[in-house]
Amino acid sequence: DTAVSQTPKYLVTQMGNDKSIKCEQNLGHDTMYWYKQDSKKFLKIMFSYNNKELIINETVPNRFSPKSPDKAHLNLHINSLELGDSAVYFCASSQRLVGGAGDGYTFGSGTRLTVV
Amino acid sequence: QQQVKQSPQSLIVQKGGISIINCAYENTAFDYFPWYQQFPGKGPALLIAIRPDVSEKKEGRFTISFNKSAKQFSLHIMDSQPGDSATYFCAARGTSGSRLTFGEGTQLTVNP
Numbered sequence: 001d002t003a004v005s006q007t008p009k010y011l012v013t014q015m016g017n018d019k020s021i022k023c024e025q026n027l028g029h030d031t032m033y034w035y036k037q038d039s040k041k042f043l044k045i046m047f048s049y050n051n052k053e054l055i056i057n058e059t060v061p062n063r064f065s066p067k068s069p070d071k072a073h074l075n076l077h078i079n080s081l082e083l084g085d086s087a088v089y090f091c092a093s094s095q096r097l098v099g100g101a102g103d104g105y106t107f108g109s110g111t112r113l114t115v116v
Numbered sequence: 117q118q119q120v121k122q123s124p125q126s127l128i129v130q131k132g133g134i135s136i137i138n139c140a141y142e143n144t145a146f147d148y149f150p151w152y153q154q155f156p157g158k159g160p161a162l163l164i165a166i167r168p169d170v171s172e173k174k175e176g177r178f179t180i181s182f183n184k185s186a187k188q189f190s191l192h193i194m195d196s197q198p199g200d201s202a203t204y205f206c207a208a209r210g211t212s213g214s215r216l217t218f219g220e221g222t223q224l225t226v227n228p
Contacts, residue, residue: 004159041203043160043218056215090159104150105216107159 003027006091006108013081014116021076021111023091030095031055032074033105034066037088049074081115088112119143120208122219129226135193137222139206142187146208150216151180151191154203163204164191196226 004025013019025032033056034046047066048056054066063079074091092105122139129135139149150165166173166180166189173180179192193200206219 041154041221041223043205043221045215045217048215092159104152104162104165105160107152107161109157109159 002108004091004093004106004108006089006111008111009109010112010114012114012116015081015083017081018077018079019081019113020078021089021091021113023074023076023108025072025091025093025106027093027106028095029093029106030071031093032068032071033092033094034074034076035090035092035107037090037110039087043090047074047076078113081113083115086113086115119217120206120219122206122222124222125220126223127225129196129224131196131198131226131228133196133226135196135200135224135226136190137204137206137224138188138190139208139219140186140188141208143208143210143217144187145210146217148209149180149182149189150207150209151178152205152207152218154205154221160205193224196224198226198228200224201226 006023031050033048035043036046037043046058046060049068051071052068065077068074088110090110091108094105120141151163152160153163154160164175164178166182168184171182177194182189204222207216209216
């Protein structure tokens, strides 16, 4: 049973289209994230939600909009896709403990987005 | 601003050798230092982690060495195997929240 699952695994789309990536975790974690991994493998945080509340919103174009219907789901919607959006997008989750401490992240397998 | 610097960018080691990857951080508020291993087509997976109150942590062939005064930590892979070939990321997290800041990654290749 996959702990953090993302769909789709691959996404090829044309410039200007709108697309969504879905993420679900069954670990009971209360914090979820979206990371972008570029062609050089660098992992950059985009958003973080804690129990459906947005807590991290990095400098990301407002074409990217996260949505968390409940604490087990965090979806990413991207409007007006551009060539530069091509990357691998990872969803992750973690459990935030008392005092702000927490354990490591659990990542999904990623969604490879290719904009043509 | 890159708060966690990782080196080398790539590393080639012979089977049975020792792989060493280094990281340096700037933020003294960081209190949790994990290492992640990523295979092609997969997400990063937690490998081993350390907190700054200890100088070393060992799990099997993997050891983290931590130098708080120098603000550096490193991953040592003993008896490296071809199956260890992957990208390794160091990371650090501050006390103020659970955000992880990642290093740039090291592509490790272990030749048979």
